[in-house]
Amino acid sequence: MKKIFSIGLVCLALAGLLTGCGKSLEADRDTVYVQKKGTVVSAAIADFDKDYYDEEELKKYIDERVEDYQGEHGKKSVSVEEFSVEEGVAKLLIKYAGCEDYEDFNGVTLFSGTIPQALAEGYGFDGEFTEIEDGKAAGTADSKTVTDLDAKVIILSEKVDVKVDGTIQYVSSEYTTMKEKDTVSVQLPEEVEDGEESSLVYVIYQ
Numbered sequence: 001m002k003k004i005f006s007i008g009l010v011c012l013a014l015a016g017l018l019t020g021c022g023k024s025l026e027a028d029r030d031t032v033y034v035q036k037k038g039t040v041v042s043a044a045i046a047d048f049d050k051d052y053y054d055e056e057e058l059k060k061y062i063d064e065r066v067e068d069y070q071g072e073h074g075k076k077s078v079s080v081e082e083f084s085v086e087e088g089v090a091k092l093l094i095k096y097a098g099c100e101d102y103e104d105f106n107g108v109t110l111f112s113g114t115i116p117q118a119l120a121e122g123y124g125f126d127g128e129f130t131e132i133e134d135g136k137a138a139g140t141a142d143s144k145t146v147t148d149l150d151a152k153v154i155i156l157s158e159k160v161d162v163k164v165d166g167t168i169q170y171v172s173s174e175y176t177t178m179k180e181k182d183t184v185s186v187q188l189p190e191e192v193e194d195g196e197e198s199s200l201v202y203v204i205y206q
Helices: 002-015 055-073 099-106 115-120 143-147
Strands: 018-020 025-027 031-034 040-047 078-086 089-096 110-114 129-133 136-141 152-156 161-164 168-172 176-180 183-186 201-205
Touching: 031 110, 040 099, 055 078, 055 089, 055 099, 089 099, 099 110, 110 115, 115 143, 115 152, 129 143, 152 161, 161 201, 168 176, 168 183
Parallel strands: 031 161
Antiparallel strands: 018 025, 031 040, 040 089, 078 089, 110 152, 129 136, 129 168, 152 201, 161 183, 168 201, 176 183
């Protein structure tokens, strides 16, 4: 999600806490929110403190990216819900029709579905998992324990917070820190690029 800002700001250089969507999303860090009906809302936040940055140019770049994508995938595939620049921080809220549009638009992995569906797609649920109770770590679990659950899962590889419509039960033990009962922070190493399959994080919830 950060990529659209990063590319836009690079273009500007060569040329010379977000709250939005009513009650649907509040974020102080780049955030991906997978909603009950399968739609995805994302918040992106970036420093906008260089003299050569231009708010109108960045907005134009974002709108062009969105319009190009809509031209190939339809008007409802992706839409800008909010864009603002305040006190040296650019804030962007985008809504996607589903995970596939989020993946295609941002060039990253984002799966949302049931655990059996994820297994059928070839996801391995490798590694150790942390059991979550009341928003806090409460023990560990292995892959078999997790894959036997009748639950939903979000799978991604991106330096973002992940918010779900439900209560998180297990998360990958590596790279994750719980923030709320429905929100986990994914903190990949700096050298890991967003979208790398080797650093997939699993968020299991009801």
